Amino acid sequence: MRRLVAVTGLLLAALLAGIAFHFAGRASAPAPPAPAPPAITPGVLMATPFADGQGKPQSLAPYAGKVIVLNFWATWCAPCREEMPGFVRLQARWQKSGVQFIGLAHDDPAKVMAFGRELGVNYPLWVGGSDISDLSRRLGNRLGVLPYTVILGPTGDVLDQRMGLFDEHELDQRLGKLTAKSS
Amino acid sequence: MLGMLVTIGMANPASADALLEPDQAFRPAVRLAAGGFAIAYAVAPGYYLYRDRIRVVTVPPLPLGDLEMPEGEAIDDPFVGPTRTFRGSVTILQPFTASPRPGFYRIRITAQGCAEERFCYRPFVQEAVIEVPPR
Numbered sequence: 001m002r003r004l005v006a007v008t009g010l011l012l013a014a015l016l017a018g019i020a021f022h023f024a025g026r027a028s029a030p031a032p033p034a035p036a037p038p039a040i041t042p043g044v045l046m047a048t049p050f051a052d053g054q055g056k057p058q059s060l061a062p063y064a065g066k067v068i069v070l071n072f073w074a075t076w077c078a079p080c081r082e083e084m085p086g087f088v089r090l091q092a093r094w095q096k097s098g099v100q101f102i103g104l105a106h107d108d109p110a111k112v113m114a115f116g117r118e119l120g121v122n123y124p125l126w127v128g129g130s131d132i133s134d135l136s137r138r139l140g141n142r143l144g145v146l147p148y149t150v151i152l153g154p155t156g157d158v159l160d161q162r163m164g165l166f167d168e169h170e171l172d173q174r175l176g177k178l179t180a181k182s183s
Numbered sequence: 184m185l186g187m188l189v190t191i192g193m194a195n196p197a198s199a200d201a202l203l204e205p206d207q208a209f210r211p212a213v214r215l216a217a218g219g220f221a222i223a224y225a226v227a228p229g230y231y232l233y234r235d236r237i238r239v240v241t242v243p244p245l246p247l248g249d250l251e252m253p254e255g256e257a258i259d260d261p262f263v264g265p266t267r268t269f270r271g272s273v274t275i276l277q278p279f280t281a282s283p284r285p286g287f288y289r290i291r292i293t294a295q296g297c298a299e300e301r302f303c304y305r306p307f308v309q310e311a312v313i314e315v316p317p318r
Contacts, residue, residue: 074303077303078260078263078300078303080303144205144307145302146303165301
């Protein structure tokens, strides 16, 4: 009888510990920020006009067929600048696999170009006004934060997006999977 | 002086991990104060507000002076240069340069801030209404 009580007690303790662990695990894992669904068609996105640092018109159309990593950033945004050296490394790593990074900044073109030169950015940095902010919101950046990064498939479909920093290792793995699929 | 107290964005206390709406990360409570109106910010843990990017206008227009603010915390941004920020609780005063007429006024505050080492918000606008009562 004493043994039965002891075993029952152990089972009960294990059950309670399991319940506590279950709830602790739920509470300690913050829900990932959920972007809004895109409110722009791939065709419109690929044809949207931008400008480079010299004011020359640009668009995503010449990059159709590639996996495009569209990064919204600004020179005043410290987390954005911290993230970009990783993008430079990933651009170099995945260039030949058909990955194209593009930076979009609602910012002063001179500052954007100066930062690009200072960091040795190896992908296009385009600039604009509030239209760039509007575009990020239409793509799903419901909080209007920077950095904000969108991965587009070869036809301009939104495959993934991230409000805030995109971990370099995670993005590296994501690009590896996407380029494996498309090759 | 009597006046209307308005708190914008009545959100629950935030955890540092959460990705908050600007109104949750930076909650201003606006009230009439001696010679102007005070904006008391509650900045969520892990977030900061740029001191020198706060702008205030009113509708209808009130005669407003320069904002009176604490010095804040200095950040030496290697690209932008020296910057000052507010964390936690901070109260700033928007002085009047002349006595306002009694009535209701919409206070429109443009501000900018970041979550430490995670992301920044584009300039965002928050609004409150204050009442300047008859004397």
